[in-house]
Amino acid sequence: MKYIYYLMVLVVFSSCSDEWLDIKPKGKIIPVKVEDYRLLMDQTLFKSGSSGFVQSYGNVLYSTDDVKIPDSGYDQNFGKTSQSVYTWAEKFYLDEEEDADWQSLYSQIYVCNVVISEVLTTEGDEQEKKQLYAEAKIQRAFAYFILTNIYGKHYNKATADLDLAVPLITVPRIEGSIPRATVAEIYKFIEDDVNEVIDLLPETSEFNHRPTTASAYALLSRVNLYKADYANALIAADKCLEINDFLYDYKALEKNAWYPNVIDLPENVFNEEVLLNKGASNRYSLIYPSEELKNLYDVDSDLRWKGMMELEWFPPFADVIYIVEYLSGREIGLSVSEVILNRAECLARVGDYNLAIDDLNLIREKRYDTDTYVPLTASNKDEALQLVKDERRRELAFKGLRWFDLKRYNANDNANISLQRTVNGDNYVLEPNSERWVYPIAVKYMIKNPEIEQNPR
Template identity: 35%
Template sequence: MLKYIYSTLIGVILLSAAGCRKYVEIPPVNIKILKNTSDHQALLYNSTLLELSYSNPLYAADDLESDDIRWQTALSTVNANIYTWGEKIYSNTEEDADWQKLYEQLYTCNTVINGVLDSEGGSEAQKKTIQASALLHRAFIFHTLVNLYAKQYDANTAATDPGIPLVMGITFFNDLSRSSVAKVYEQIETDLNTALPALNNLPDFPTNASKVGAYGMLARVNLHKRNFAEAKRNAELALSLKSSLLNLGAITTHPTRNLHPENIFFKRVSSFPVALPMTASLESLFDTNDIRYTTYTAPASIFWQPTFTNRSYAKQRVIYDGINTGPSVPEMMLIKAECDARADNTAAAVATLNALRQNRFKPEHYVAFTASNSDQALRLVLDERRRELMGTGMRWFDQRRLSKDNGLMPTVTRVFKGTAISLTPNSNRYTFPIGDKYIQYNPEITQNPR
C-alpha cells in the first residue's frame, strides 16, 4: 500500500506538469529531488491537496437522513453502504478516497519534515517554521485517520486498541502494522507541541499553519481524549490569539475562506454531495429566527431534480469555497463551553454559548440561554454543536465520543428501502473498515471488526 499510495505523489514532489503516475521508479541514489528551502515551502502551499479532510462521515452521521426512496435509490453503492453502516463499504478493487487522500498528504508532510532542515537557501528560522507547519498538517492527518479507522480513544483500552499505520518516513517499503490508538495520539501531541515554538501566532492564509491552529488542534485532541481541563486550556489559548466572529445579522454577503473571520486552520470536506437532507431531530433544534436555519438550510425544492422532501443543508450554495472541517473560533468556544459544563461551571458555559449565539440572530429575535445546572448546560452545548457544525461531518466524531457518556448518545435507527437498521452506542460500526484493497497489498494491516 505504501508504494501504491506514495507513487501517486511522485509527480507532485517532482513538480511535474504531466500529473501523477500509478507506479514509478524509485529516484536514483544521491540525487536530490528537493534542494532548496523554498521547494519545501512550495509543497505546503499545495492547498488543493493539503486542505482536503474527509467525506464519508457526512453520510454516516445522524444529521443526514431521508426516508424518500428516490433519494435512497439515487445513492451510489459506496454511499449507500456508508449511510447504512454496512459490513463492507468498498469492493476489493475500489479506492477509499478518504484513506487515499490523507495518506497522500502524509507523504508530502513527511517529505518536508524529514528534508527541510538540510535544504539550501533559507535561514534556520525559516526552515524550522516550515518543518513546524508540516508537523501541524501531519497532526491533523493522523487525528483524522485515527478517528475514521480506529476505535474512539478510551484511556482504559487505548494502549491495546489497533490504531493506524503510523507512517513517519518517506521510504516505499515500511512495516505498516497498526500502531495502538494511544501511540497515535502520543505522536499527534508530540507533533503539535514540537511545532508550537516555531509557528507564527496567526496564519497569513487560513489554510496555512500557525500557533492558533496548533492550539486549536490540541483543544480538539484533548476533547477526544476526555482530558477536559487541557481541552479548555488550549481552546482558551487559541481564543486569546483569535476570537473574531461573523455577525450573521449584520452582513449581506458571506466572506470567502481567506477573509472569513472565524477560520483558524482551514480544511474542507473533500467531496460534498449535491444535497444533505436533514434529520427531523436536527431540524427540530432550530429556532426559525436562527439565521443559520434561514440561510444555511433550505427546502428540497431549491435543488435541481430534488429526490427528497425534507429540508436540506445548503451552506455550500452560499459559500462556494468549501465547508470548513478544521479548527475555527466557534468550535473553540464550544469546546470551552463544554469543558466548563463538565466541570460544573454552569454560568461560564452558558455565557460562552450566548456570546456565540447572539451572532447568529438579529438582535430583536435573540433570547439568551439560561441553565439551572451543569447537566442542562451540557445539553445546551451539545445541541449547539449540532447547529453550528452541521454539514461538516463532525457530528460523526461527536457521536463516537459521546457514546462514552451514559445517556448522551442514543441508538440511531434508519429505514433504508424498507429495512430498519440501528447503530448502538460503542458499536463496531462506529469505526470504518479499512479498504480490502490496502490489506491485500499489505497483509500486516489488520481489518476492523464489524
C-alpha cells in the same frame, strides 16, 4: 543544476502492486531550497492526482443522525459507497476500490514526512525552514487525528493501549511493513508533535491553510477534549482564543443573489473564523438535514438554519438541502466557534456552568436575525452540558465532527446512543456497542499489506 519537476504532483496514487498505501512520487522531483518546500506546503487544491492540503475527509457525514436521505433521491443521487456508509454496511468498497478519505489523508502525510525529513538541512532562511518544519508537523497531526477517529475506536484511557488505529508512518517511504498503531500511540504522537513545534509558528497567517499558533492550540484543545482531559483542553482553548476570537455577526452579512434567503458567507479561504482551512472530500455533495436536527433550531430566527438551508426547487432535488455547500464549500477544519464550544464544554464538565452558558451566548447572539433572541440560562451542571451539546450540534452541523462526537458521548458519558434508518422500507439500526462505529479499511490495502488487520464487523 538540479531541477524541480512540477512540485505540485509530488504525491499521486499509483497501481503498483508492491507499494503500501498506493502512494508513489511521480516525476523527477528534487527540492533543494526552502522555497521549494514552501511550494509543497502551499499546495492546497486537488491537482494531478494529489489531494493538496485543503481537501480532507467527508464520508463520516452520511453516517450521522444529522442527515436523512429521502427515498426519492436515494438511488438516483447517491452512489454505492455513500449508501453503504449511510446504512453502516459491513463493507464500503469493492476489493479493487480506493478509499478517498484514506488516500487524501495519507497523501498529505507523505508530503509532510518529506518536508519534516529534509527541510531543516536544505538551503535558505533558518526561520522559514523552522516554520515549514512546524507546519508539516501540524498538518500531519491533523491528518492522523482524523484517520484515528475514522478507523479506530474512540480514545478510552482504559483500552487505548490495545485499541488499533491506523498505520503510523513517520518517514517518506512507500514500501515495507505497516502494522496498525494503537489509539494511545497516535494520540501521544500527535500531542508530542504539536507541543514540539507550537512556538515555531506565527500566531496568525494571511493564508488560512497554513498552520499557526492559534490553529495548533485549537488542535490541542480538540485532541484533549476527545481524550476527556478537560483541564488541558480548556487551557489550549483559552490560549487559542487569546490570539483569535473573531466571530461573524450573521445578521450583518449580505444575502446571496441566487438564494435570497441564504446568507453569503465568505469563501473559506477568506473566512476569518477559519483557523485551519480544510474542505470535505465530498464538499459539493447533496446534504439533506434530518428532522431531528431541524427540531434543534429556531427555524424562524436562527440563521444557521434559516440562512443556510434552502428548499431547492429543481427536480430531482426538490427538498430542503444545505445550500451553503455550493456557495462557499463545506469547511471541516478548525474554527473559532469550535474552540469556543470546546471551552464551553470543558467549563460545563468541571462545574463552571455559568461561564459555559456565557460562551454559548457569545456564539448565539451572532447567529440570530431578530431582536427577539433570548440568551440561554442553566440552573445546574447537567443542564448546561446538554445545552452545550445541543449548541455544538447546531453550530458545527455537517462540519465533520458529529460522528466523532457520537462516539465519544457513548464512550465517555455512557450516553447509550443508537442510530436508526429506514430506506425504501428496510430498517437499519446501529447499536451503541456495535463494532460498526469504526469504519472498515478498504480491502485493497490489506491485500497489498496483510499485516493491516481489518476492523471487526
